[in-house]
Amino acid sequence: MPTEKFCKDSLVVKTSRIFPIDTNNHNSLFGGKLMSYIDDVASISASRHSRSNVVTASTDSVDFLMPIRPTDSVCLESYVTHTGRSSMEVFVKVVAENLKTGERKLAATSFLTFVALDEEGKPTKIPQIIPQSAEEHMLFNTAEQRVKVRKDRREHSKAFAKVVKTDAPWI
Numbered sequence: 001m002p003t004e005k006f007c008k009d010s011l012v013v014k015t016s017r018i019f020p021i022d023t024n025n026h027n028s029l030f031g032g033k034l035m036s037y038i039d040d041v042a043s044i045s046a047s048r049h050s051r052s053n054v055v056t057a058s059t060d061s062v063d064f065l066m067p068i069r070p071t072d073s074v075c076l077e078s079y080v081t082h083t084g085r086s087s088m089e090v091f092v093k094v095v096a097e098n099l100k101t102g103e104r105k106l107a108a109t110s111f112l113t114f115v116a117l118d119e120e121g122k123p124t125k126i127p128q129i130i131p132q133s134a135e136e137h138m139l140f141n142t143a144e145q146r147v148k149v150r151k152d153r154r155e156h157s158k159a160f161a162k163v164v165k166t167d168a169p170w171i
Helices: 031-050 134-141 143-163
Strands: 004-006 012-017 053-064 074-083 085-097 104-118 128-130
Touching: 012 031, 012 053, 031 053, 031 074, 031 085, 031 134, 053 085, 053 143, 074 134, 074 143, 085 143, 134 143
Parallel strands: 004 128
Antiparallel strands: 012 074, 053 104, 074 085, 085 104
């Protein structure tokens, strides 16, 4: 396995049409449906980069910037933007395209973290990432800030989990 890979080596592009069954009462794409698409493409990017099994460690954010309508197609682009020893940050951008006018708008963005696993299910070493485009460099150069926020949030979640009850609510 190579010790370094380009961001573009993990690029995944998925385009889908929006059907009435995919929409909510606001006549826009269900957020949960979009989140499923996001996790799907991000996991493929992580697998392409690591060439191993991967597991979603966190969905750091999904920022819904504008509604996606039935007159739109939705195009998701994902790629690895930062790597640790066995973890990968994957960026997903969601572009809505009006199929009649051709107008394209950034509809959502998301950052997810995946961990590469070996055949025994243990974290395994992955190649480091090499950015090339201006967008890739910007995401790579700001990744350490997101890593810190992610670690702080995880510590907060662990402390929070010690207080949250897991008793059956109906008892």
